[in-house]
Amino acid sequence: MTTQPPEKISNTLVNALTRLSLGAGMRRSMQFSRRYPSGAFGLVLIVAVIVFVSTAGMLTPFESHRTIAPKAMAPFSRDFDGAMMWLGSDELGRDVFTRLQHGGRTSLVIGLLAPLLGTAMGTLLGIASAYRGGVVDLLVQRLVDVMISLPGIVLSMAVILALGFSLWAVIVALSINGVGGAARVVRSHALSQSQMEYVDAARALGASDWRIVLKHLLPNSMAVSLVLFTVGVGAAIVAEAGLSFLGLGVQPPTPSWGNMLTFAQNSFRFGPHIAIIPGLTISFVVLAINLLGDTLRDALDPHLRGRD
Amino acid sequence: MPLLEVKNLKTHFFSDDAITKAVDGVSYNVEAGETVALVGESGCGKSVSSLSVMQLIPQPPGKIVDGEIIFGGQNLLELDREAMRRKRGREIAMIFQEPMTSLNPVISIETQLTEAMTLQLGITPKEAHTRAVELLDRVGIPEPDVRIKQYPHVFSGGMRQRVMVAMALSCEPKLIIADEPTTALDVTIQAQILDLMQDLAKERDMALLIITHNLGVVARYADRINIMYAGRIIERGTCKDIFADPRHPYTLGLLESIPRLDQPKGSKLIPIQGQPPNLSDLPPGCSFQPRCRFAQDKCSVEYPDITDLRNNHSSACWEVNNFKAIVESGVSK
Ligand SMILES: Nc1ncnc2c1ncn2[C@@H]1O[C@H](COP(=O)(O)OP(=O)(O)OP(=O)(O)O)[C@@H](O)[C@H]1O
């Protein structure tokens, strides 16, 4: 009798489960998680985080900016009225769990939108620069030189001072940080792509410049841009904290993961959880985004997508 | 009136310290429905001359400095960018040398094949899909309805070139320019692709301009042959004229350097001596003169005009008329 290799058995199991599962959507997500387990894990984490921040105010009886307990109480201690604080209180005696939920809203919006905007701008600049060449390329690259050589925080400060204080100003300010790097990396990629014969072949079939940029060069640089985006998420969440610290970011008492981390530094010795909790949360989100980003990148690459 | 008439075309590349005369006064015709070959050594300007017809020369550094490209009675060089763009694919299509890089790796075959049709013919994506499947079938891709969904990397070089042929055919152009369409493929596949192109061209009454460095390749397919050397046409004629009665020492050299069935078994192939000239620093007089075994004094002074012998068989050699005698005396020497 032949024994079946274990992976074969588990495959049949998964197949059976897949067939049993209800609906095409279910089947597709099963397929996705079987092919990309780490991506599926990342996706689950991100969904969990989104659920976490969108239930702010529903799970705890506290308000994010009200002092309700002695400062720097450890997790699972109780407030003045005897209510449970799962994650303890912070350096001003506010509930950390509630602040984490509320702060996550700001941090996620900033952490996702700023790099999205930044990479998108950088990608377009990079492709335009590579494809147009000549004077356009020269001008864009000198602009990029300036952007890269200035410290990010200085640029961001300038943008916020110009736009005035608002969440949007912070997003735009932080997106600028990623533009230069993205433009440079994407340009060099697009430059090698635009030398490929398929660009000439497309032009020989009557494609316009716009079409070549949007239909040929942009899809080709998606993998690169996606990696730049995932790297940008963590950087943006942390950079927002830097701006808060200078009084230019999200202003206290409105919480963000970044400013929770920043203001925890004075109480680190007697209440390390105040810093560790937002710190771990940021790492967690960055990890999830990276897992998902890697998977998307693979899924975008026909060589790795498998033959369907 | 010929379908395509290239008249005294000059395309030069300008760099800081030199002007490369990649194409320097080239004239040739392609009649509707016929197959014409443009043959010459690597670097002689074949690709530049065909890209000039499509106006796909990188500009700068390149520039079409003189000449006319008359296609269907219209000088393409006088069209604006948009009008020229609409001619590409729709009236003149092109097949490139490298099947491995001439398809976009991240876009499915279907999208690449239907793109030109929806763009240039204004048909719906659904109609385009149906036509694309038919085209793939016609160019010999098995299971076209399945394979059309795939990406280029699962296709072999020969299959990719078939896809390129399908793309070139997709808008039913009147002329297909094939720039070394089979150089990157192995010999059996070469013949298959060329046969396919020939059949399709005859079937649809399309003209074919085949560019190659291999005179042997075109012998079976071309109605007429233009031999190019250092940016100029040095001899042209029907396939029969060129093979049976070459009137230029360069053509003779090319013929002597390919294996032929009508030669005795032991006879050696004779390579052409020397190197092609630098196109940014051409010698005075005939550009083939430094490599020519029959060169005379006047060859290094003045460039011979291309002269017509008969029936459009022409050659740019001072000794066109008594070329045979010269060759025989040269051989006996
Ligand atoms: N973009 C360019 N910039 C500068 N010079 C160029 C450019 N493209 C072509 N040339 C010059 O034009 C000349 C002719 O090139 P072309 O590509 O037409 O040769 P070819 O006959 O097609 O050769 P091959 O058989 O190798 O394809 C070359 O000497 C090359 O140096």
Ligand SMILES: [Mg+2]
């Ligand atoms: Mg070439």
